[in-house]
Amino acid sequence: MIAHLLRRLLISLLLLAAMSFLTFWLMHATPGNFFDSLKLNPQISAQTIADYEKLYHLKDPLVVQYGHWLLNVCRGEFGYSFYYNVPAGHIIASRLWNTFILSLTSLLLTWGLAIPLGIWAALRHGRMADGVLSFLSFAAFSAPPFFLAMLLLYAVSQWGILPLGGMHSAGYDRMPFVDKLIDVARHLVIPAVVLSLASIASLQRLMRGNMLAQLRQQYILAARAKGLPETEVIYRHALRNAFNPMVTLLGYEFASLLSGAALVEIVCSWPGLGMLMLTAVRSKDVYVVMASMLMGGVLLLLGNLLADFLLVWVDPRIRYGAKK
Amino acid sequence: MHITLEAFGRHKAALACFWVLVALYAAAAFAPVLAPYHFADEERGYSYCPPTPVEFLDNGRLAAPFVYGRQLTFDENHRRVYLIDKTKKYPLRFLGGGRLFTVEEPGRLYILGADSRGRDLFSRLLYGARISLSIGLLGVLISFGLGLLIGGIAGYYGGVADAFLMRTCEMFMLVPGFYLMLALRSAVPDNFNSVQVYLMVVVILSLIGWASLARVIRGMALSLRERDYVSAAKLLGLPDMVIIVRHILPHTIAYSLVAIMLTIPGYILGEAGLSLLGLGIQDPVPSWGNLLSESMGIVHIPFAPWILLPGLFIFVTVVCFNVVGDALRDALDPMMKEI
Numbered sequence: 001m002i003a004h005l006l007r008r009l010l011i012s013l014l015l016l017a018a019m020s021f022l023t024f025w026l027m028h029a030t031p032g033n034f035f036d037s038l039k040l041n042p043q044i045s046a047q048t049i050a051d052y053e054k055l056y057h058l059k060d061p062l063v064v065q066y067g068h069w070l071l072n073v074c075r076g077e078f079g080y081s082f083y084y085n086v087p088a089g090h091i092i093a094s095r096l097w098n099t100f101i102l103s104l105t106s107l108l109l110t111w112g113l114a115i116p117l118g119i120w121a122a123l124r125h126g127r128m129a130d131g132v133l134s135f136l137s138f139a140a141f142s143a144p145p146f147f148l149a150m151l152l153l154y155a156v157s158q159w160g161i162l163p164l165g166g167m168h169s170a171g172y173d174r175m176p177f178v179d180k181l182i183d184v185a186r187h188l189v190i191p192a193v194v195l196s197l198a199s200i201a202s203l204q205r206l207m208r209g210n211m212l213a214q215l216r217q218q219y220i221l222a223a224r225a226k227g228l229p230e231t232e233v234i235y236r237h238a239l240r241n242a243f244n245p246m247v248t249l250l251g252y253e254f255a256s257l258l259s260g261a262a263l264v265e266i267v268c269s270w271p272g273l274g275m276l277m278l279t280a281v282r283s284k285d286v287y288v289v290m291a292s293m294l295m296g297g298v299l300l301l302l303g304n305l306l307a308d309f310l311l312v313w314v315d316p317r318i319r320y321g322a323k324k
Numbered sequence: 325m326h327i328t329l330e331a332f333g334r335h336k337a338a339l340a341c342f343w344v345l346v347a348l349y350a351a352a353a354f355a356p357v358l359a360p361y362h363f364a365d366e367e368r369g370y371s372y373c374p375p376t377p378v379e380f381l382d383n384g385r386l387a388a389p390f391v392y393g394r395q396l397t398f399d400e401n402h403r404r405v406y407l408i409d410k411t412k413k414y415p416l417r418f419l420g421g422g423r424l425f426t427v428e429e430p431g432r433l434y435i436l437g438a439d440s441r442g443r444d445l446f447s448r449l450l451y452g453a454r455i456s457l458s459i460g461l462l463g464v465l466i467s468f469g470l471g472l473l474i475g476g477i478a479g480y481y482g483g484v485a486d487a488f489l490m491r492t493c494e495m496f497m498l499v500p501g502f503y504l505m506l507a508l509r510s511a512v513p514d515n516f517n518s519v520q521v522y523l524m525v526v527v528i529l530s531l532i533g534w535a536s537l538a539r540v541i542r543g544m545a546l547s548l549r550e551r552d553y554v555s556a557a558k559l560l561g562l563p564d565m566v567i568i569v570r571h572i573l574p575h576t577i578a579y580s581l582v583a584i585m586l587t588i589p590g591y592i593l594g595e596a597g598l599s600l601l602g603l604g605i606q607d608p609v610p611s612w613g614n615l616l617s618e619s620m621g622i623v624h625i626p627f628a629p630w631i632l633l634p635g636l637f638i639f640v641t642v643v644c645f646n647v648v649g650d651a652l653r654d655a656l657d658p659m660m661k662e663i
Binding site: 011012015016018019022023026027029138139141142143144146147150151153154157158164255256258259260262263266267273274277278280281282284286289290292293296297299300301 | 495501589600632638
């Protein structure tokens with residue numbers, strides 16, 4: 001199994017490198033790249049430009065430039081941010097962590113709510129509660145996340161119970177540790193809820209469908225016939241089998257979560273990777289754009305890998321790479 | 325097909341949503357006629373003017389439709405307040421200057437309120453629909469063309485071509501969609517005109533969307549190529565491309581149709597997201613995304629809640645596409661309906 005996963009990881013990394021080359025090429029090939037604007041900036045001396053050109057091998061062919069960039073990335077150097085005037089790696093690290101916190105919270109929120117809701121709806125199949133939940137989840141699934149974020153921010157601004165955007169309150173640095181945690185958690189509520197809502201809706205539907213399919217199986221009839229209590233039939237037998245296909249979705253969910261997180265971060269001004277990438281794109285800060293994209297890919301890769309492991313853990317029947 | 329249409333017709337909600345979509349697309353097509361103003365027609369004196377109701381009663385007597393004038397004043401907090409000036413009446417003018425209805429100058433008709441520059445939101449929503457709704461269709465058509473062709477080729481030939489094409493697909497799916505979108509956007513020069521920007525958004529969205537479809541079509545083609553009629557076509561000496569396009573791909577049409585319906589919302593949201601951030605369609609050309617960017621800072625929402633309307637339009641469109649797509653799937657695949 002380990003060999004199989006390693007092989008997949010290797011292929012993915014190679015593909016990620018190919019993808020980064022594609023963007024690298026696109027960014028340098030199109031007119032009006034960032035060095036042109038640097039050259040036009042009267043505050044930057046010709047010497048600095050020459051230094052940059054030497055440092056990033058800008059006179060060399062594109063493939064060589066890319067090679068140097070990739071080598072540096074492997075050493076953990078992501079190039080320089082011309083917008084923030086610090087090495088790109090410095091900004092990326094903290095932003096990556098913030099995005100990770102947001103995604104993880106949403107993931108936990110999603111699964112913690114969607115699975116019980118799905119089971120609950122399946123057990124009330126065909127009744128009012130099921131219908132209402134179906135309707136609500138359809139609406140939630142279709143709501144544009146950025147619009148939802150605006151509505152929530154607006155509602156909160158009227159009530160004044162939660163902070164509006166950002167990640168820290170003023171004076172965060174002087175707070176004791178516990179207060180710091182509470183402060184971040186309070187800022188986290190809106191983006192996490194917005195981000196989770198659509199996934200909760202779709203996962204809930206899937207869980208409900210799986211559960212209904214399992215409850216119609218013969219083994220459930222057998223379990224009931226031999227007089228098992230209903231809770232045992234549902235939670236011991238039906239649930240386990242219904243939950244299995246959900247795990248394969250975990251990686252996929254993670255992808256949409258990361259992608260959705262970027263836009264929600266920006267609307268809620270959560271200082272994450274998506275927000276960083278936006279400012280970088282706006283200011284043509286190439287190395288930060290490249291690094292953010294790469295990190296987005298790496299996060300996704302880790303999510304998929306985690307899903308693969310979980311699948312084996314949940315379902316012992318699955319063997320990767322074993323011959324039939 | 326007939327049975328499918330009948331099954332679809334029984335789904336009342338889907339039918340209603342279908343007609344809502346038809347109405348939206350028709351409104352977009354006839355925007356220059358339906359809108360009282362051009363999208364860039366601004367009147368700075370009417371910044372965030374609230375909706376002006378059309379009056380039919382003049383002193384309790386039925387009259388030709390007109391609107392009252394507006395008087396801008398400021399309250400004690402220096403907030404804008406538009407008082408209704410009942411001494412000034414501006415009658416509606418029908419079919420003047422190629423527009424269905426507008427109002428006599430210097431009166432202004434704001435059916436859904438005005439934006440920060442005093443432009444009519446209703447007109448801008450109509451013009452914006454042209455961009456937001458067409459980008460979804462165009463993007464889906466391009467990426468489905470790509471996805472069908474590449475998936476078909478990969479599945480039909482198998483082997484090295486399959487491996488190469490599928491790795492390419494995975495490459496595009498490896499980076500979260502929004503990050504990829506931003507990265508592609510950053511490669512585009514800033515000095516594009518509005519047509520170029522429009523095409524750029526279409527291309528970016530299609531580049532992101534084709535991969536997942538190609539993978540599914542490839543799986544279908546993989547099994548379809550084993551069918552007898554494909555062998556027969558080969559024996560007849562038909563070229564490979566003809567077999568793929570005329571004999572394999574038509575069998576994926578049911579799936580593709582449903583997938584198209586269910587992916588269009590993604591494209592509409594993608595455009596809205598890009599334009600919302602100022603990276604897509606640029607002001608003064610309206611799209612639902614950049615119209616919504618007025619509410620980004622939320623400070624103006626309490627005084628001018630109508631600036632949230634573009635979001636509502638996006639929401640309704642997405643809901644309709646999802647409902648229609650779902651019903652279409654049920655109609656095409658009666659077995660699925662059980663669950």
